[in-house]
Ligand SMILES: Cc1cc2nc3c(=O)[nH]c(=O)nc-3n(C[C@H](O)[C@H](O)[C@H](O)COP(=O)(O)O)c2cc1C
């Protein structure tokens with residue numbers, strides 16, 4: 324008998340003093356796969372058998388193909404079973420899963436699986452592990468240590484710590500967070516705001532959602548540290564309305580944090596006030612762009628503002644405003660708790676720290692993988708993602724959301740760091756990866772990029788408003804083979820105008836998916852066939 328089985332046997336012979344904790348995720352991805360029904364079946368079966376248990380609704384561990392993933396705290400450690408359906412529950416009890424009994428769904432310790440063990444979880448360290456709304460659990464796993472340290476430092480020292488960590492904005496533009504905070508801290512005026520961009524509109528992205536659902540105090544702590552650093556008393560989380568579970572988690576967490584003195588008129592007896600509210604968006608992609616988001620927060624239509632002035636100088640209601648993505652704020656507690664050098668030690672070049680990569684699209688093992696910058700697409704797609712779900716070769720990956728380039732197989736070994744990606748005409752963005760196999764038609768995907776831009780354009784500037792509609796028409800002509808050479812020239816010129824003439828990155832970056840598809844997959848546009856014909860003539 325091996326050591327683990329021996330421990331399990333001992334455990335089953337023991338009468339535990341406290342009922343075992345059984346974890347069933349409350350994360351939206353797990354719920355969509357039946358986690359509520361599983362939780363209910365576990366509660367019913369435990370009651371029927373007279374087994375005392377404590378049911379905890381945790382966040383997701385991020386191994387989506389194993390959801391709903393049930394974990395049990397046993398004397399042999401925390402053991403997992405998945406994917407579990409409600410109909411499996413009586414069998415799990417019969418197998419003695421409360422003490423780690425053998426069962427076809429048994430996975431052992433999640434933390435020992437290579438998918439999990441090889442990650443570098445800094446911001447996601449607690450997600451899936453703890454009860455998202457338990458302040459005790461949060462504190463027991465290092466929560467509020469960053470805030471406690473920040474309260475011993477001057478505002479300038481907090482900003483310096485964030486600057487030294489090398490943290491850059493995780494929302495897409497990768498602007499250095501410390502420099503932004505410094506600008507707001509030094510801006511004139513008594514009223515300043517901290518705004519969290521939780522619009523997470525990019526296709527294939529879900530790290531913000533998972534963090535807010537699975538570890539909401541981490542975001543609250545990061546925003547509170549930001550408020551102390553820049554001198555703000557009021558914060559807002561701008562959350563997409565499509566995230567009702569995150570909304571409920573945040574509302575509950577804010578209420579509990581306030582009651583415990585982590586928010587409110589006197590944060591942890593510091594004499595500093597910080598209040599936090601959640602505002603829901605109404606479903607426009609452009610409201611993720613920071614100035615359109617400010618308009619929306621002010622109750623107006625989400626239209627992009629011209630810059631300057633920067634929001635750091637004149638932002639929400641014209642006041643100096645820190646705007647950061649969820650993951651940027653969520654990185655701050657660990658930076659303060661463990662020090663800038665610890666965080667900076669992860670990554671390479673000017674891309675420091677870790678990024679939660681989101682594996683989506685045609686993959687066998689989709690999920691969340693937090694790794695230091697420098698990991699390659701090939702590692703993420705194959706070592707973690709397990710290759711395509713269809714079993715066909717992966718042909719292209721759209722990295723960084725709908726404005727990101729399509730990366731071909733020949734570039735799968737380029738390290739994922741901001742500068743290396745810019746050098747190949749791509750962007751890391753918010754770390755979303757959407758994989759396509761060799762049945763994908765890249766010309767249709769390029770057309771979709773233009774169509775998306777036309778649908779989501781705020782209409783303020785001509786290159787985007789008109790250009791995207793013309794772009795769809797030109798692509799239709801190219802795909803149909805109508806005066807292809809002439810229309811390809813028009814497309815290149817149109818993309819050049821959009822790239823250089825648009826007011827914001829919606830129009831400005833739509834050429835990335837379009838031109839990358841054309842450059843790397845010309846055969847899908849009929850271009851290779853034209854060249855063959857020319858060569859034969
Ligand atoms: C069209 C468009 C959509 C965007 N959507 C988001 C979004 O959903 N979430 C986000 O954090 N940033 C988004 N951004 C980037 C924001 O404008 C801004 O750079 C970011 O919120 C700043 O935070 P950071 O420095 O922490 O990244 C978007 C930008 C554009 C142009």
Ligand code: SF4
Nearest residue numbers: 781783784787827830
């Ligand atoms: S690029 Fe598009 S979304 Fe951005 S300001 Fe111009 S019209 Fe609006």
